[in-house]
Amino acid sequence: MKLFGGAGGLWYGGDYNPEQWPEEVWAEDVRLMREAGVNLVTVGVFSWALEEPSPGRYEFGWLDTVLELCAEHGVAVELATPTAAPPAWFFRRHPEALPVTEDGQLLGPGGRQGFCPSSPAYRERALALVERLAARYRDHPALALWHVHNEYGCHNARCYCDTSAVAFRRWLRDRHGDLETLNAAWGTSFWGQRYGAWEEIVPPRRAAAFQNPTQRLDFYRFSSDELLACFRAERDLLRRATPGVPVTTNFMVHRSKNLDYWRWAAEVDIVSNDHYLVSADPRREVDLALSADVTRSLAAGRPWLLQENATSAVNWQPRNRAKLPGEMRRNGLAHVARGADGVCFFQWRASRAGAEKFHSGMLPHAGTDTRVWREVVELGETLRRLGPVAGGRVSAEVAILFDWEAWWGCELDSHPSVAVGYLDRIRAHYEALWDAGVTVDFAHPEADLSAYRLVLAPTLYLVSDVAASALSDYVAAGGHFLTTYFSGIVDPCDHVRLGGYPGAFREVLGVLVEEFFPLQAGESVRVEAEDPQGAGGRTREWAADVWTELLHLRGAEPVARYVDGPLPGVPAITRHRYRDGVAWYVATRLDAEATGALTEWVTADAGVTPTAEAPRQVEVVRRRTTVGETEAPYLFVLNHGGEPARVSASGTDLITGAPARGWIDVQPGNVAVIEEKGGAPGAAPSGGGQRRC
Numbered sequence: 001m002k003l004f005g006g007a008g009g010l011w012y013g014g015d016y017n018p019e020q021w022p023e024e025v026w027a028e029d030v031r032l033m034r035e036a037g038v039n040l041v042t043v044g045v046f047s048w049a050l051e052e053p054s055p056g057r058y059e060f061g062w063l064d065t066v067l068e069l070c071a072e073h074g075v076a077v078e079l080a081t082p083t084a085a086p087p088a089w090f091f092r093r094h095p096e097a098l099p100v101t102e103d104g105q106l107l108g109p110g111g112r113q114g115f116c117p118s119s120p121a122y123r124e125r126a127l128a129l130v131e132r133l134a135a136r137y138r139d140h141p142a143l144a145l146w147h148v149h150n151e152y153g154c155h156n157a158r159c160y161c162d163t164s165a166v167a168f169r170r171w172l173r174d175r176h177g178d179l180e181t182l183n184a185a186w187g188t189s190f191w192g193q194r195y196g197a198w199e200e201i202v203p204p205r206r207a208a209a210f211q212n213p214t215q216r217l218d219f220y221r222f223s224s225d226e227l228l229a230c231f232r233a234e235r236d237l238l239r240r241a242t243p244g245v246p247v248t249t250n251f252m253v254h255r256s257k258n259l260d261y262w263r264w265a266a267e268v269d270i271v272s273n274d275h276y277l278v279s280a281d282p283r284r285e286v287d288l289a290l291s292a293d294v295t296r297s298l299a300a301g302r303p304w305l306l307q308e309n310a311t312s313a314v315n316w317q318p319r320n321r322a323k324l325p326g327e328m329r330r331n332g333l334a335h336v337a338r339g340a341d342g343v344c345f346f347q348w349r350a351s352r353a354g355a356e357k358f359h360s361g362m363l364p365h366a367g368t369d370t371r372v373w374r375e376v377v378e379l380g381e382t383l384r385r386l387g388p389v390a391g392g393r394v395s396a397e398v399a400i401l402f403d404w405e406a407w408w409g410c411e412l413d414s415h416p417s418v419a420v421g422y423l424d425r426i427r428a429h430y431e432a433l434w435d436a437g438v439t440v441d442f443a444h445p446e447a448d449l450s451a452y453r454l455v456l457a458p459t460l461y462l463v464s465d466v467a468a469s470a471l472s473d474y475v476a477a478g479g480h481f482l483t484t485y486f487s488g489i490v491d492p493c494d495h496v497r498l499g500g501y502p503g504a505f506r507e508v509l510g511v512l513v514e515e516f517f518p519l520q521a522g523e524s525v526r527v528e529a530e531d532p533q534g535a536g537g538r539t540r541e542w543a544a545d546v547w548t549e550l551l552h553l554r555g556a557e558p559v560a561r562y563v564d565g566p567l568p569g570v571p572a573i574t575r576h577r578y579r580d581g582v583a584w585y586v587a588t589r590l591d592a593e594a595t596g597a598l599t600e601w602v603t604a605d606a607g608v609t610p611t612a613e614a615p616r617q618v619e620v621v622r623r624r625t626t627v628g629e630t631e632a633p634y635l636f637v638l639n640h641g642g643e644p645a646r647v648s649a650s651g652t653d654l655i656t657g658a659p660a661r662g663w664i665d666v667q668p669g670n671v672a673v674i675e676e677k678g679g680a681p682g683a684a685p686s687g688g689g690q691r692r693c
């Protein structure tokens, strides 16, 4: 099977931890893997203590057996470097490698990932092991992909120890060059924080008062880069040993604030991601789609791998919800719809001991006579049938700007309101677009946006000059742009852009904000909007909370004004024609109904169309493969709702083989994947599902 080239079908499998089980079980494992259609397993993720039981003594016999078994049974191996779990002997020898928290607390050994990312001893021992692993398995027929480490930064993203302090200073010298520049960047004239020697600088440990925000921002950047350096060192070694074998490491895209994944994505051969549903989220399908779209965007549109998800419940949330019948399959296929070329799980066999024994697996504690196992087998068969989809791309007319630096900056302390969170508006606008059936890419603020009809920048607090002027050029050239409160406020040093907010976008938005008026917890305001499309000015009244601001029009037209609150009559939403394009500004935190209605206006204004007309709670995404000159579109229709859904489609359902002659009916909880004939469908047939919204 060809890996991630598109021709070989989809991958299916999960983390395989045979070391947790007696050897007699392994033969059953591979037999059942075949039964389920598993063709890829990740082996050895946490096996350092087994592969190197004492310093410099390597034992790979058990791993040889496992890889042989996999090869014999046609299961490809994604071989992991086990560097996320240094063994007990390592910490006994190198107690200095244990991490220290912001509060100065030294963490103990145990758990996993409990090392300081800057520790020279950790890096040396990790690379020595990886070198042995690469040399031993470089020509193994089962080896398909390298899985480096595991979820970098999941538990040890930032270390504040003295070793980290030295590494931080080195990183700062590279970034700022000299102390004068650093003092200027950090604004150290404030509170007399001026540095006269590099040795005076320490990580932003808990202090008596607010830490310097730019120091914190630089420490976040440094910490992401330190772990990236660990990854690069392993990757380079693996690439030298096996130039033909791709290297990945599993991301946690929108769940992890710790790593700047734009920088990371450029360093991996294949982007892979872990996604777990949050039990308390009432719209888990939206969160899943968002995660998949961020991952595809990090992969620059290329196919990616769903490295981990759960067959049913996880064990690390306060209350862990089991998946309902059909949900696991629908989840997996939703990732495939949005560009995944494989669906993998943590983990193959549910553990009987250890911290994750109550986490679901492909093979549950109760064995094969179970709902989960039957669904695992069914999903394997479904993915086999969907093989032709592999390699396909998803295209979007809308992009949401997503930036880890803006996230870090937005959520620093001593801001006007603790209630402004970065993901909050990203999710709100994404959800409204999901409801409208519009496919979305995510983009770095400095990316080329010319392919998009509409670009959204929710709470993009920190923005570089390059991004600000590229966005103005984008709108000037005819693009449509929407941004919200607390965007364009500071530069990458976290210095306020002067002359009125939002400094970076004032001109393109045609507004000037004089002062922020954040609201108290529980306080809300009413906003009256005039439908820009509505003939005769139909008005609507919406609710908003968290934020208001004293805004002056400087060329923009008001779309909505506050009815009450601290600023009655002041514009809350504006629209500005800027050269050939349009820029919208949302100066308050609209509720979901208002965000949905505004999204309808903004998308209509920009000429953005849904993938297909479909009832609410029905997700429709198109993925296209290209072989030579031939393009094949596949329409994924996922019914998350409780009613049967009718959607326009013509072609053949790849899963059932049934023809779709103009439309298909998809039962609640079910999925159809139509290999489309005769191009994209038109409007929904009459009598079909109701229109959205």
Ligand code: GAL
Pocket (backbone or CB within 6 Å): 150, 151, 154, 274, 276, 308, 314, 315, 346, 356, 359
């Ligand atoms: C992931 C991790 C896995 C496992 C899983 C449980 O974050 O990579 O090793 O712990 O969570 O959901």
